[in-house]
Amino acid sequence: MIPLARPDIGQREEELVLEVLRSGVLSLGPVGRRFEQAFATFVGTRHAAAVSSGTAGLHLAVRLAGVGPGDEVITSPFSFVASANCALYEGATPVFADIDPVTFNLDPAAVEAAITPRTRAIVAVHIFGLPCDIEAINAIAARHGLAVIEDAAEALGARRRGRLVGTHGNPAVFAFYPNKQMTTGEGGMVTTDDAALDAGVRSLSNQGRSDDGDWLEHDRLGFNYRLDDVSGAIGLAQVERLPELLAARAAVAGRYDAILADIEGVTIPAAVEGDERSWFVYVAELHSEVDRNAVMARLQERGVACKPYLPAIHLQPFYRERGHREGELPVCESVSARTLALPFFGKITTAQQETVAAELAAAVEASWRS
Numbered sequence: 071m072i073p074l075a076r077p078d079i080g081q082r083e084e085e086l087v088l089e090v091l092r093s094g095v096l097s098l099g100p101v102g103r104r105f106e107q108a109f110a111t112f113v114g115t116r117h118a119a120a121v122s123s124g125t126a127g128l129h130l131a132v133r134l135a136g137v138g139p140g141d142e143v144i145t146s147p148f149s150f151v152a153s154a155n156c157a158l159y160e161g162a163t164p165v166f167a168d169i170d171p172v173t174f175n176l177d178p179a180a181v182e183a184a185i186t187p188r189t190r191a192i193v194a195v196h197i198f199g200l201p202c203d204i205e206a207i208n209a210i211a212a213r214h215g216l217a218v219i220e221d222a223a224e225a226l227g228a229r230r231r232g233r234l235v236g237t238h239g240n241p242a243v244f245a246f247y248p249n250k251q252m253t254t255g256e257g258g259m260v261t262t263d264d265a266a267l268d269a270g271v272r273s274l275s276n277q278g279r280s281d282d283g284d285w286l287e288h289d290r291l292g293f294n295y296r297l298d299d300v301s302g303a304i305g306l307a308q309v310e311r312l313p314e315l316l317a318a319r320a321a322v323a324g325r326y327d328a329i330l331a332d333i334e335g336v337t338i339p340a341a342v343e344g345d346e347r348s349w350f351v352y353v354a355e356l357h358s359e360v361d362r363n364a365v366m367a368r369l370q371e372r373g374v375a376c377k378p379y380l381p382a383i384h385l386q387p388f389y390r391e392r393g394h395r396e397g398e399l400p401v402c403e404s405v406s407a408r409t410l411a412l413p414f415f416g417k418i419t420t421a422q423q424e425t426v427a428a429e430l431a432a433a434v435e436a437s438w439r440s
């Protein structure tokens with residue numbers, strides 16, 4: 071079976087993990103701090119605070135934006151469920167705005183149309199590592215007095231008009247689950263230039279402690295969203311290797327683009343002039359007359375892992391219970407019914423990619439509805 075994803079862990083990760091284990095300092099130690107500093111340097115922000123997951127980072131960013139019960143938070147329905155759930159954690163309501171059919175990112179006009187007197191924040195997702203139109207979203211937020219939080223979980227190293235994602239003036243949340251561009255096992259990071267916001271993340275992730283107070287002094291209600299130093303050691307090694315990790319993924323994507331572009335019924339991922347995608351997944355779009363379930367069944371049978379990606383958040387069982395239905399977000403629903411994630415990781419071989427391409431071509435050919 072050619073797997074969907076696989077982390078790239080090397081000798082440097084082993085070295086740093088061993089260093090932490092031998093030091094006896096497994097949490098809140100110097101290696102965790104080095105990881106944060108190296109990450110901030112890479113992204114180009116003044117601060118970076120490590121947390122136990124991307125989801126935890128989103129939760130804290132939403133809380134620190136002052137979102138609470140009765141508020142609405144606008145976000146994309148074409149994302150991982152955490153980018154909407156983070157509003158629910160604070161008693162607020164996620165409001166979905168439809169996406170652009172080419173980039174799969176939030177359509178700024180739909181965002182503006184979704185604003186009500188209760189809107190408090192926008193969670194702007196950079197889906198599949200392609201930057202969203204953050205300038206337009208920031209401008210809308212400024213006009214209406216809203217906070218913006220960037221869900222950059224899939225976009226580490228991506229550039230919007232030359233500028234790295236994370237440096238557009240908003241708190242940005244990154245995630246390090248093993249299928250992401252870099253991993254810590256489980257983990258996440260919140261980046262910002264705002265010292266007060268950074269202190270807020272550090273306090274809330276550490277049981278509401280203040281920086282200078284006593285260990286048993288809790289200034290406010292907090293959580294245990296800390297990242298331990300063993301995970302931090304893996305993260306530090308991965309940040310050191312990021313240029314290599316990202317370049318390997320870009321090369322794999324380039325090879326897929328070349329060998330999949332001419333398959334009838336298959337559209338390769340969009341490129342936006344002037345922007346640089348960071349490659350998180352490789353998602354092909356099938357023609358509406360191709361039966362995606364038949365394609366997936368055949369690929370799986372032939373040893374090629376694949377996944378319908380992404381399912382629309384508002385059509386998840388839990389969101390249907392909250393009243394959401396088909397027809398609400400037509401662009402997202404159309405895209406999400408036709409997109410397919412293919413095996414994608416830095417160390418996939420050219421031969422494996424050629425197998426994927428050949429099997430995909432045959433599966434699509436055999437799956438036209440007509």
Ligand SMILES: *Cc1c(COP(=O)(O)O)cnc(C)c1O
Pocket residue numbers: 123124125126149150152153195221223224245246247257258
């Ligand atoms: C992975 C991901 C997250 C959540 O990250 P975890 O570390 O798994 O909690 C949030 N949003 C998006 C878009 C993601 O891809």
